Amino acid sequence: MSTALESKVRIQREDFSVTDEIEFMKKSSRNIGGITTFLGTGRELNKGENISELNFEHYPQMAEKKLGEIRERAIKDFGIIDMSIIHRIGHIDIGENIVLIIACGEHRQETFKACEWAIAELKRTTPIWKRETTTKGEVWVQATP
Protein backbone atom coordinates (compact mmCIF):
# COMPACT_ATOMS: atom_id res chain seq x y z
CA MET A 1 0.00 0.00 0.00
CA SER A 2 1.47 3.30 -1.12
CA THR A 3 0.61 6.85 -0.18
CA ALA A 4 3.36 8.62 -2.09
CA LEU A 5 2.04 11.18 -4.53
CA GLU A 6 4.49 9.98 -7.19
CA SER A 7 2.61 6.69 -7.62
CA LYS A 8 -0.23 6.96 -10.16
CA VAL A 9 -2.06 3.88 -8.87
CA ARG A 10 -2.63 3.82 -5.13
CA ILE A 11 -4.73 2.18 -2.46
CA GLN A 12 -4.46 4.02 0.81
CA ARG A 13 -6.20 4.70 4.10
CA GLU A 14 -5.45 8.41 4.12
CA ASP A 15 -7.57 11.02 2.40
CA PHE A 16 -6.19 12.70 -0.71
CA SER A 17 -6.24 16.24 -2.04
CA VAL A 18 -8.00 16.41 -5.39
CA THR A 19 -6.18 19.65 -6.22
CA ASP A 20 -2.74 18.23 -5.37
CA GLU A 21 -3.45 15.10 -7.40
CA ILE A 22 -4.53 17.12 -10.45
CA GLU A 23 -1.50 19.41 -10.19
CA PHE A 24 0.74 16.35 -9.98
CA MET A 25 -0.84 14.82 -13.08
CA LYS A 26 -0.51 18.09 -15.03
CA LYS A 27 3.25 17.63 -14.76
CA SER A 28 3.01 14.40 -16.82
CA SER A 29 3.16 16.30 -20.10
CA ARG A 30 3.09 19.81 -21.51
CA ASN A 31 0.73 18.46 -24.16
CA ILE A 32 -2.20 18.00 -21.76
CA GLY A 33 -5.11 20.09 -22.94
CA GLY A 34 -7.97 18.44 -21.06
CA ILE A 35 -8.40 16.69 -17.73
CA THR A 36 -11.48 14.75 -16.63
CA THR A 37 -11.84 13.63 -13.03
CA PHE A 38 -14.22 11.25 -11.33
CA LEU A 39 -14.55 11.59 -7.56
CA GLY A 40 -16.57 9.01 -5.65
CA THR A 41 -17.71 10.02 -2.16
CA GLY A 42 -19.52 8.40 0.74
CA ARG A 43 -23.27 8.95 0.53
CA GLU A 44 -25.74 8.77 3.38
CA LEU A 45 -28.60 6.90 1.69
CA ASN A 46 -28.48 3.56 -0.10
CA LYS A 47 -31.66 1.75 -1.09
CA GLY A 48 -33.60 3.75 1.49
CA GLU A 49 -31.25 2.85 4.34
CA ASN A 50 -29.44 5.52 6.34
CA ILE A 51 -25.74 4.79 6.38
CA SER A 52 -23.68 5.99 9.31
CA GLU A 53 -20.28 4.81 8.10
CA LEU A 54 -18.50 2.87 5.39
CA ASN A 55 -15.61 0.46 5.50
CA PHE A 56 -13.65 -0.71 2.49
CA GLU A 57 -11.53 -3.85 2.35
CA HIS A 58 -9.27 -4.89 -0.52
CA TYR A 59 -7.22 -7.85 -1.65
CA PRO A 60 -3.67 -6.49 -1.41
CA GLN A 61 -1.54 -6.94 -4.52
CA MET A 62 -4.46 -8.10 -6.70
CA ALA A 63 -6.31 -4.80 -6.27
CA GLU A 64 -3.19 -2.76 -7.11
CA LYS A 65 -2.50 -5.06 -10.06
CA LYS A 66 -6.01 -4.55 -11.46
CA LEU A 67 -5.84 -0.77 -11.04
CA GLY A 68 -2.49 -0.79 -12.86
CA GLU A 69 -4.01 -2.81 -15.70
CA ILE A 70 -6.96 -0.38 -15.94
CA ARG A 71 -4.58 2.58 -16.15
CA GLU A 72 -2.44 0.94 -18.84
CA ARG A 73 -5.48 -0.07 -20.92
CA ALA A 74 -7.05 3.36 -20.62
CA ILE A 75 -3.87 5.01 -21.91
CA LYS A 76 -3.55 2.51 -24.76
CA ASP A 77 -7.18 2.12 -25.84
CA PHE A 78 -8.39 5.69 -25.47
CA GLY A 79 -5.21 7.47 -26.54
CA ILE A 80 -4.99 9.59 -23.41
CA ILE A 81 -1.67 10.89 -22.13
CA ASP A 82 -1.89 9.68 -18.55
CA MET A 83 -4.25 8.48 -15.82
CA SER A 84 -4.12 8.15 -12.05
CA ILE A 85 -6.40 6.02 -9.89
CA ILE A 86 -6.56 6.33 -6.11
CA HIS A 87 -8.91 4.31 -3.90
CA ARG A 88 -9.20 4.58 -0.13
CA ILE A 89 -9.77 1.65 2.21
CA GLY A 90 -10.69 1.33 5.87
CA HIS A 91 -13.18 3.53 7.69
CA ILE A 92 -14.75 6.33 5.64
CA ASP A 93 -17.31 8.81 6.93
CA ILE A 94 -20.27 10.13 4.95
CA GLY A 95 -19.15 12.87 2.58
CA GLU A 96 -15.51 11.78 2.56
CA ASN A 97 -13.53 10.97 -0.56
CA ILE A 98 -13.45 7.32 -1.63
CA VAL A 99 -12.04 7.10 -5.13
CA LEU A 100 -10.42 9.49 -7.58
CA ILE A 101 -9.71 8.91 -11.26
CA ILE A 102 -7.89 11.54 -13.29
CA ALA A 103 -7.69 11.18 -17.06
CA CYS A 104 -5.37 13.55 -18.94
CA GLY A 105 -5.35 13.96 -22.69
CA GLU A 106 -4.67 16.36 -25.52
CA HIS A 107 -8.43 16.84 -26.04
CA ARG A 108 -11.51 16.43 -23.87
CA GLN A 109 -13.34 13.65 -25.73
CA GLU A 110 -10.88 10.87 -24.99
CA THR A 111 -10.56 11.89 -21.35
CA PHE A 112 -14.34 11.74 -20.79
CA LYS A 113 -14.53 8.29 -22.35
CA ALA A 114 -11.45 6.97 -20.55
CA CYS A 115 -12.64 8.22 -17.16
CA GLU A 116 -16.10 6.70 -17.52
CA TRP A 117 -14.67 3.41 -18.72
CA ALA A 118 -12.10 3.30 -15.90
CA ILE A 119 -14.61 3.67 -13.04
CA ALA A 120 -16.87 1.02 -14.58
CA GLU A 121 -13.91 -1.30 -15.04
CA LEU A 122 -12.71 -0.65 -11.48
CA LYS A 123 -16.10 -1.69 -10.13
CA ARG A 124 -16.14 -4.78 -12.36
CA THR A 125 -12.61 -6.12 -11.92
CA THR A 126 -10.97 -4.74 -8.80
CA PRO A 127 -11.23 -6.76 -5.58
CA ILE A 128 -12.47 -4.06 -3.24
CA TRP A 129 -15.50 -4.56 -0.99
CA LYS A 130 -17.72 -2.08 0.82
CA ARG A 131 -19.34 -2.65 4.20
CA GLU A 132 -22.09 -0.26 5.20
CA THR A 133 -23.14 0.37 8.77
CA THR A 134 -26.85 1.17 9.01
CA THR A 135 -29.39 1.27 11.84
CA LYS A 136 -30.03 -2.42 11.09
CA GLY A 137 -26.41 -3.39 11.46
CA GLU A 138 -23.46 -4.03 9.15
CA VAL A 139 -23.96 -5.19 5.56
CA TRP A 140 -21.40 -6.20 2.94
CA VAL A 141 -22.59 -4.57 -0.27
CA GLN A 142 -22.81 -7.08 -3.10
CA ALA A 143 -22.43 -5.06 -6.27
CA THR A 144 -23.31 -1.50 -7.04
CA PRO A 145 -24.41 0.01 -10.36
Added chain:
Amino acid sequence: MSIMITVKYFANLKQMAGKDEDQFDISEGTTLEQLSDLIRQSVPQLGDMVREKKVMISVNYDVVPLDTVVKDGDEIALLPPFSGGM
Protein backbone atom coordinates in the same frame (compact mmCIF):
# COMPACT_ATOMS: atom_id res chain seq x y z
CA MET B 1 2.68 -36.28 -5.00
CA SER B 2 0.87 -33.70 -2.89
CA ILE B 3 1.14 -29.94 -2.81
CA MET B 4 0.22 -27.44 -0.11
CA ILE B 5 -1.88 -24.46 -1.06
CA THR B 6 -3.40 -21.51 0.75
CA VAL B 7 -6.93 -20.26 0.10
CA LYS B 8 -7.71 -16.69 1.14
CA TYR B 9 -11.16 -15.40 2.08
CA PHE B 10 -12.40 -11.83 1.84
CA ALA B 11 -15.28 -9.62 3.01
CA ASN B 12 -18.41 -11.63 3.97
CA LEU B 13 -16.66 -14.89 3.06
CA LYS B 14 -14.10 -14.23 5.77
CA GLN B 15 -16.95 -13.90 8.27
CA MET B 16 -18.56 -17.12 7.02
CA ALA B 17 -15.28 -19.01 7.29
CA GLY B 18 -14.39 -17.39 10.60
CA LYS B 19 -10.82 -17.03 9.37
CA ASP B 20 -8.69 -15.21 6.80
CA GLU B 21 -7.35 -18.29 5.08
CA ASP B 22 -7.11 -22.06 5.00
CA GLN B 23 -4.30 -24.44 4.14
CA PHE B 24 -5.03 -27.51 2.03
CA ASP B 25 -2.82 -30.50 1.31
CA ILE B 26 -3.99 -31.61 -2.15
CA SER B 27 -2.91 -33.96 -4.93
CA GLU B 28 -1.05 -32.65 -7.93
CA GLY B 29 -3.49 -32.10 -10.80
CA THR B 30 -6.38 -30.99 -8.57
CA THR B 31 -8.76 -28.53 -10.23
CA LEU B 32 -10.44 -25.62 -8.50
CA GLU B 33 -13.75 -27.49 -8.81
CA GLN B 34 -12.25 -30.42 -6.90
CA LEU B 35 -10.77 -28.00 -4.40
CA SER B 36 -14.26 -26.63 -3.77
CA ASP B 37 -15.21 -30.07 -2.41
CA LEU B 38 -12.43 -29.78 0.15
CA ILE B 39 -13.52 -26.27 1.00
CA ARG B 40 -17.05 -27.59 1.47
CA GLN B 41 -15.76 -30.05 4.07
CA SER B 42 -14.17 -27.17 5.94
CA VAL B 43 -16.90 -24.55 5.42
CA PRO B 44 -19.96 -26.11 3.69
CA GLN B 45 -21.58 -22.83 2.69
CA LEU B 46 -18.43 -21.60 0.98
CA GLY B 47 -17.93 -24.77 -1.05
CA ASP B 48 -21.50 -24.51 -2.30
CA MET B 49 -21.04 -20.87 -3.28
CA VAL B 50 -18.01 -21.79 -5.37
CA ARG B 51 -19.90 -24.59 -7.13
CA GLU B 52 -22.88 -22.33 -7.77
CA LYS B 53 -20.53 -19.62 -9.09
CA LYS B 54 -21.75 -17.10 -6.54
CA VAL B 55 -18.12 -16.23 -5.88
CA MET B 56 -15.16 -15.88 -8.22
CA ILE B 57 -11.84 -17.58 -7.72
CA SER B 58 -8.50 -16.02 -8.45
CA VAL B 59 -5.18 -17.77 -8.86
CA ASN B 60 -2.15 -15.56 -8.56
CA TYR B 61 -4.31 -12.42 -8.78
CA ASP B 62 -6.27 -13.33 -11.92
CA VAL B 63 -9.85 -14.63 -11.98
CA VAL B 64 -9.88 -18.07 -13.58
CA PRO B 65 -12.46 -20.78 -14.45
CA LEU B 66 -13.21 -23.73 -12.18
CA ASP B 67 -11.45 -26.25 -14.45
CA THR B 68 -8.10 -24.57 -13.75
CA VAL B 69 -5.52 -26.97 -12.32
CA VAL B 70 -3.89 -25.79 -9.12
CA LYS B 71 -0.10 -25.72 -9.01
CA ASP B 72 2.31 -25.77 -6.11
CA GLY B 73 2.78 -22.29 -4.67
CA ASP B 74 -0.34 -20.80 -6.30
CA GLU B 75 -2.15 -18.14 -4.29
CA ILE B 76 -5.86 -18.84 -4.43
CA ALA B 77 -8.61 -16.50 -3.23
CA LEU B 78 -12.39 -16.69 -3.02
CA LEU B 79 -13.83 -13.36 -4.11
CA PRO B 80 -17.40 -12.24 -3.45
CA PRO B 81 -18.88 -9.70 -5.92
CA PHE B 82 -16.83 -6.50 -5.88
CA SER B 83 -18.30 -3.26 -4.55
CA GLY B 84 -15.53 -0.70 -4.73
CA GLY B 85 -15.85 2.68 -6.37
CA MET B 86 -18.28 4.66 -4.26
